Amino acid sequence: MSAALLEVSNLHVEFDTYGGTVQAVRGVSFSLEAGRTLAIVGESGCGKSVTVQAMMGLIPMPPGRVMQGSALLRGHEILGQKVINGKEIRGAEIGMIFQDPMSSLNPTMTIGDQIAEPLVVHKGYSNKKAWARAVELLELVRIPEAEKRAKQYPFEFSGGMLQRAMIAMAISCQPTVLIADEPTTALDVTIQAQILDLLKDVQKETGMALILITHDLGVVARMADDVAVMYAGQIVESGSVDDVFYRSAHPYTQGLKRAMPSNDPSIARNLQAIEGSPPDLFAPPAGCAYAARCPHSMQACERYAPQVFELANAHNARCWLQHEQSPHRVEGLYLGGRHD
């Protein structure tokens, strides 16, 4: 395995609110290799967006605080930094696209100007050269009549077109990492398929690494090489997409899969919901955060926070069931670390 391009370790982020301090991210670690796609999956409020916002320096402080942790890009710390090796992190090293393209673009600037702006700021292009590049980028993201479209304003674009423009803007400075935060959640399935294909093509052409944040396991299956499943501010399972889908080792991953409708006609039509709701992160439980909803929880789960068990190469699960002395066996759950 090549050395990781991006190495995040033990990231903790808190927010002060009137209701108390929310521990939004509680010790997240993952690594990303060049040219690969990592999907971070989880429900709303699990901390997946906060994790990447912390890397990008987008956490408003106050009320937010990065308590501890590090994020190394090619060995350089990026947390709390704006520039590494003379290159700005935001925009130049790491590009980002957001869920809602309509509210993420400036309504008073033409699309072309918005794509050209980072080229002028980060790369010192002349306005004319930046504009020409912006039109090229619009062509790259397959916007028809790019020259004409570049002169238009966001309100003249549809949701799918805006997301294409956002991608053009994010890749304009050839970032090494592109973060896509729910890039297709606001789009229809047909447009979603187009945007996902586009992201794959752009990645192939530029060789950038992609972090895809989503709650849709279908999108994960389609896009990801590696997957990190987050729950209540922690990664509960991580591994290759095949490990996580076919050898799920955490009951939460298993629960998510069973709660999703399968497209297999031979499978009976019933959905197994995960009962209850995620814990309150004002006062996270002492033990496993999932214990209250977990059908297999044991006494130890409520009392002690589970450690991370490595089950196979780069396949990890934060679950006591993986402990070799755990008395339980669970049907369909991969127990790689146990030899009994």
Added chain:
Amino acid sequence: MTDLVRVDSLYKYFDIGGGQNVHAVDNISFNIAEREIVGLVGESGSGKSTLGKTLLGLHDKTDGAVYYRDELLPMRYNTADYRRYSRKMQMIFQDPYSSLNPRMTVGEIISEGLLLHRMMNAAQARDKAASWLERVGLHADHMSRYPHEFSGGQRQRIGIARALILEPEFVVCDEPISALDVSVQAQVVNLLSELKESMGLTLLFIAHDLSMVRYISDRMAVMYLGALMELGPVDDVYFKPLHPYTQVLVGSNPEPDPDSERARKSTEIIGEIPSPVNVPQGCRFAGRCPKAMDVCRAQTPQLKAVGGSQSLVACHLY
């Protein structure tokens, strides 16, 4: 099975000035049988929600007819019509955040319908609201709380209790799960199926998630730009789609299975849904259709039965 709702050549246009109209619902006819769940799918802007709201009289009809148990519903509802029909026909809304009045307690929200219809006195209504809270999986002591104290999934349960407390026969569910997380979606879908069984409800279930519609529905209707493209038993439409648009829709739906995703060909659909103001001549889908022929651009295909299938499809290929 008898038809509970019959829709005959229904039109709903919105006048946007300058002599132009948005063709939100354009000549739609179909029936919903008693105790049936019809899933209605389509992209945003295809007119699904408008169709649902027009059926319930929340929009005036532009033309055409809707029959409820063979009774012709008025083109435009007045207060008395709402009072009369809303006991039998209810709606569950998409957004559990904006569809509950933030200044009313949950108890007030749920019991309001009972009081408006003078079905019982305040004390009885409160008791009934409490029992409905339990029935949708919340607690009776949540009565005095306000909507902001609940999560999205819990609010959607409140919306369900509000709609069903009147014991309606027909409920339009307008994307009731789109705003919810995966694990909570399953909870709400399972709750709706349970209530459908125990109350003998008939549902029009609007969604853009095809696989979820397949789970809950008996028949599936596919809408595109104001028109029905395909209508049939849910597994036929899902696994043997006839209309090229249905094929694209099913083919774009990513499955939570890496192996089948790796085997998937990239999508063939190009472009985006055209404006419903200038509806193209002929078939609405012709401009994006990989199989379009000359006839498609000239003649509008009508929904018709196809040999060897129980589905109806509006396509010149058949």
